[in-house]
Each structure stands twice: as structure tokens, then as C-alpha cells.
Amino acid sequence: xxxxxxxxxxxxxxxxxxxxxxxxxxxxxxxxxxxxxxxxxxxxxxxxxxxxxxxxxxxxxxxxxxxxxxxxxxxxxxxxxxxxxxxxxxxxxxxxxxxxxxxxxxxxxxxxxxxxxxxxxxxxxxxxxxxxxxxxxxxxxxxxxxxxxxxxxxxxxxxxxxxxxxxxxxx
Ligand SMILES: Cc1cc2nc3c(=O)[nH]c(=O)nc-3n(C[C@H](O)[C@H](O)[C@H](O)COP(=O)(O)O)c2cc1C
Numbered sequence: 001x002x003x004x005x006x007x008x009x010x011x012x013x014x015x016x017x018x019x020x021x022x023x024x025x026x027x028x029x030x031x032x033x034x035x036x037x038x039x040x041x042x043x044x045x046x047x048x049x050x051x052x053x054x055x056x057x058x059x060x061x062x063x064x065x066x067x068x069x070x071x072x073x074x075x076x077x078x079x080x081x082x083x084x085x086x087x088x089x090x091x092x093x094x095x096x097x098x099x100x101x102x103x104x105x106x107x108x109x110x111x112x113x114x115x116x117x118x119x120x121x122x123x124x125x126x127x128x129x130x131x132x133x134x135x136x137x138x139x140x141x142x143x144x145x146x147x148x149x150x151x152x153x154x155x156x157x158x159x160x161x162x163x164x165x166x167x168x169x170x171x
Contacts, residue, residue, distance in 0.1 A: 003087055004043070004089075004090070006044050007092070008029050008045075008046060008092030013055040013057075014055055014057040014060075029092045029123045031156045048076060064101065068097050074102055074103045079110055091119070091136065092123075094124065097130075114143065118144065120136055120145065120148035129150050149167075149170075
């Protein structure tokens with residue numbers, strides 16, 4: 001049986017939620033990551049940056065824009081152990097400026113992904129997956145990147161059935 005890893009980045013704190021600012025204690029992408037694990041099993045790994053982004057949504061927006069412009073590779077606190085043992089890797093992230101937060105590039109560039117199956121999922125405020133699937137295909141050389149799941153951030157907490165059905169179909 002394929003060994004499954006679910007890696008994700010998700011930001012708590014002040015977030016844009018259905019058109020207004022709201023403080024959330026659990027990130028939207030984290031919720032979806034947990035639903036996927038409930039549905040198909042596997043190990044969960046949360047990507048955390050060494051330097052946290054601002055708790056203020058508006059400041060974070062600017063920080064992220066700057067990182068994207070600079071093609072930054074922000075340092076992350078750790079990498080999943082025994083990465084080479086996993087065949088199927090769900091990769092979850094919020095849509096930031098049309099793609100993945102740059103820390104996901106830091107993570108994925110570290111590994112040889114040849115022969116692995118990458119399955120993206122993304123929460124967002126309306127831009128869907130943006131260019132992230134294309135960016136993943138360019139980044140994950142030698143891997144098969146499957147069609148992703150887009151979940152509207154505000155609907156993340158009620159997305160269990162949708163996420164479970166998609167995850168089971170994707171593996
Ligand atoms: C820095 C930043 C940039 C964002 N850029 C976009 C965007 O381009 N398109 C979009 O639909 N949502 C955008 N959003 C909204 C997030 O994708 C959305 O709120 C997501 O569900 C947050 O997930 P999280 O709670 O797991 O971090 C952005 C949010 C932040 C903080």
C-alpha cells in the first residue's frame with residue numbers, strides 16, 4: 001500500500017474571511033489537511049517558518065508580496081523525517097498572491113521527488129488554485145502532479161465530505 005504524507009502550511013491569526021477580517025484559531029488549510037488524514041490516513045506535517053509572518057493580515061499581505069517578488073526561500077523550522085519512504089504526498093497551502101507561500105518552495109526544493117505522486121490542495125478567497133498546479137509541475141521534476149482540490153477558506157470547516165471524497169479518488 002502506498003505510504004501517504006500530508007504536508008501543509010496554514011496561517012492562524014487575522015485572516016480575510018468572506019469579505020471581512022476575522023481572527024481564526026485554526027488555519028483553513030489545516031482543517032482540510034486533517035479531513036484528508038481522517039479519510040485516507042497517512043502522516044501529517046505542518047510547515048512552519050522560522051520567522052513568523054505578521055499577525056496582521058494587511059502586513060502579512062505585504063510581507064508575502066515582497067517574498068514572491070524576491071523569489072525568497074524563507075527558512076523553515078524542520079523537514080518531514082524519512083521523506084524518501086513516502087510515495088504519495090498531499091501538499092496543502094493557502095493561495096497567496098496566486099500561488100503557494102514561498103515556504104512551500106523551500107520545502108519541496110529540498111527533496112528528490114522523482115517517481116512520487118503529488119496531490120495539491122489549496123484554500124483561498126476566490127482565486128482557486130491560481131498558478132500553483134503549474135508551479136508545482138515545474139518544481140516537482142519527475143513526479144506526477146495530480147489535479148488539485150480548491151476550497152473556499154470560509155467553507156473549509158464544512159468541507160469534510162468534499163475533501164474526503166476527493167482524497168479517496170486521488171490516491
Ligand atoms: C498573504 C496572503 C495572500 C493572499 N492572496 C490571495 C489570493 O491571491 N487569492 C485568494 O483567493 N486568496 C488569497 N488570500 C486568502 C487566503 O488564501 C485564504 O484566506 C486561505 O483560506 C487562508 O488559509 P490558511 O488559513 O490555511 O492560511 C491571501 C491571504 C494572505 C494572508
